Amino acid sequence: MRRLSMIAGLLLIMAVPTALLGCGGEQPSAPVTDEVANDGNPEGPDAKQTGASVEIQMINTSFEPAAVEVSVGDTVEWVNEDNFDHNAIAEEGADFASEDFGNGGTFEWKATAPGEIAYTCTLHPGMDGSINVVE
Ligand SMILES: [Cu+2]
Numbered sequence: 001m002r003r004l005s006m007i008a009g010l011l012l013i014m015a016v017p018t019a020l021l022g023c024g025g026e027q028p029s030a031p032v033t034d035e036v037a038n039d040g041n042p043e044g045p046d047a048k049q050t051g052a053s054v055e056i057q058m059i060n061t062s063f064e065p066a067a068v069e070v071s072v073g074d075t076v077e078w079v080n081e082d083n084f085d086h087n088a089i090a091e092e093g094a095d096f097a098s099e100d101f102g103n104g105g106t107f108e109w110k111a112t113a114p115g116e117i118a119y120t121c122t123l124h125p126g127m128d129g130s131i132n133v134v135e
Pocket residue numbers: 061085086087121122123124127
């Protein structure tokens with residue numbers, strides 16, 4: 001028990017100057033506690049929450065690629081490259097539903113849970129796609 005608290009004390013002593021250095025002196029106290037709570041690694045937790053962005057084109061009345069695999073936290077973005085309207089409506093595994101949108105229009109949806117998703121464009125029978133969301 002005593003050794004543990006000594007180690008904690010050492011870590012605290014080591015962490016404080018690092019946090020102070022990171023501040024550059026212009027913003028005195030407020031950000032320090034945040035940096036210590038993040039273990040002094042701003043890339044870590046933030047980078048994981050942000051996730052990647054995966055683009056799906058709507059072109060020649062199909063989704064390209066028609067099947068994608070994304071991770072929880074990733075954002076899927078549909079971009080309409082055709083000169084007429086499309087939409088992206090989840091049929092199974094999720095509940096997103098875009099408006100109809102034309103050339104250059106986009107729709108975004110963020111994957112929040114793992115699973116298999118089937119979606120379609122309701123304007124064009126057979127224009128189907130799938131998203132496999134993994135941890
Ligand atoms: Cu369509």
